[in-house]
Amino acid sequence: MASLATKAGREAASLARPPLQDFFPLYVPGPPPVDQVAVEERASSLAKRSIKKGAKVAGLKLAIAMMDLTTLEGKDSAGKVRALCNKALRPLETDASVGPCAAICVYPNLVPVAKRALEGSTVKVASVATAFPSGQSPLDIKLQDVRRAVEFGADEIDMVIDRGAMLSGQYAKVYDEIAATKEACGAAHLKVILETGELGSYDVVRRASEIGIAAGGDFIKTSTGKVQPAATPPVTLVMLETIRDHYYATGRKIGMKPAGGVRTAKQALHYLVLVKETLGDEWLTPDLFRFGASALLNDVLMQLEKERTGNYQAAEDFSKD
Numbered sequence: 064m065a066s067l068a069t070k071a072g073r074e075a076a077s078l079a080r081p082p083l084q085d086f087f088p089l090y091v092p093g094p095p096p097v098d099q100v101a102v103e104e105r106a107s108s109l110a111k112r113s114i115k116k117g118a119k120v121a122g123l124k125l126a127i128a129m130m131d132l133t134t135l136e137g138k139d140s141a142g143k144v145r146a147l148c149n150k151a152l153r154p155l156e157t158d159a160s161v162g163p164c165a166a167i168c169v170y171p172n173l174v175p176v177a178k179r180a181l182e183g184s185t186v187k188v189a190s191v192a193t194a195f196p197s198g199q200s201p202l203d204i205k206l207q208d209v210r211r212a213v214e215f216g217a218d219e220i221d222m223v224i225d226r227g228a229m230l231s232g233q234y235a236k237v238y239d240e241i242a243a244t245k246e247a248c249g250a251a252h253l254k255v256i257l258e259t260g261e262l263g264s265y266d267v268v269r270r271a272s273e274i275g276i277a278a279g280g281d282f283i284k285t286s287t288g289k290v291q292p293a294a295t296p297p298v299t300l301v302m303l304e305t306i307r308d309h310y311y312a313t314g315r316k317i318g319m320k321p322a323g324g325v326r327t328a329k330q331a332l333h334y335l336v337l338v339k340e341t342l343g344d345e346w347l348t349p350d351l352f353r354f355g356a357s358a359l360l361n362d363v364l365m366q367l368e369k370e371r372t373g374n375y376q377a378a379e380d381f382s383k384d
């Protein structure tokens with residue numbers, strides 16, 4: 064079968080598209096159905112792990128270093144993005160050992176502003192593209208969206224999958240769009256957003272994760288932040304297990320990004336426990352794990368200050384994140 068990872072390959076494949084049942088071998092032998100009760104119990108039991116003070120401070124600092132500090136609002140402006148970039152570069156004015164964040168995540172229009180503000184730093188510029196958040200545009204428009212974001216300087220592209228295609232079993236369409244997006248990314252890293260809140264079951268989340276990985280995603284990401292439920296520990300666990308199984312089968316390491324609704328330091332630490340217990344310490348790095356969050360940073364900073372001083376700071380003591 065022609066390689067679906069190249070333009071010529073995709074054209075050849077779409078001319079002679081095999082019936083869906085012939086396409087399935089790309090993904091089978093499929094996993095057994097996800098055991099819903101077991102996955103929810105495991106996610107909940109890992110949330111109860113107590114974390115010692117030293118590990119807690121290290122975990123909080125790591126959570127900041129893994130954060131894609133995000134603003135994805137219609138009212139976003141150059142001024143807001145510049146302020147957010149400054150916050151990503153130096154999250155805590157009084158302590159240079161905290162941060163920087165891993166990336167800023169913005170709409171394509173604001174990539175040039177973020178790129179300039181972050182010049183010379185290690186903070187990456189991530190941009191949502193592919194008609195985020197719905198993905199409801201023709202593929203050529205979505206690919207153009209990706210190419211423009213990369214031309215503007217995006218280091219990372221966060222794409223959305225076609226959830227309608229996924230839910231109606233058009234797996235080849237989902238795969239081909241991801242592969243085409245990967246190609247359009249060039250050197251930029253690709254994060255594949257599944258929008259798990261629309262997928263309906265852990266089995267579909269598992270299959271979408273497999274397709275995202277097989278089609279070339281560097282990361283798989285839970286959500287856009289625009290649909291509820293967004294990231295949850297059980298959904299994240301299902302995705303982490305898919306990454307683990309892919310690693311065992313191929314040796315290739317895929318990153319994970321829970322995003323949407325992650326608001327508290329406690330939640331962030333819980334996610335780090337899930338990663339450590341599922342994939343091990345190797346994944347506890349911004350190269351392989353990120354939080355997508357617009358309103359998490361200040362709570363993590365407050366908890367860090369609490370660990371340092373024994374007192375809670377007022378939220379007003381931190382600049383808005």
Ligand SMILES: O=C[C@H](O)COP(=O)(O)O
Pocket residue numbers: 133135168286287288289293322323324325355356357358
């Ligand atoms: O990709 C990141 C999400 O859009 C952030 O969602 P959030 O605003 O719920 O933190």
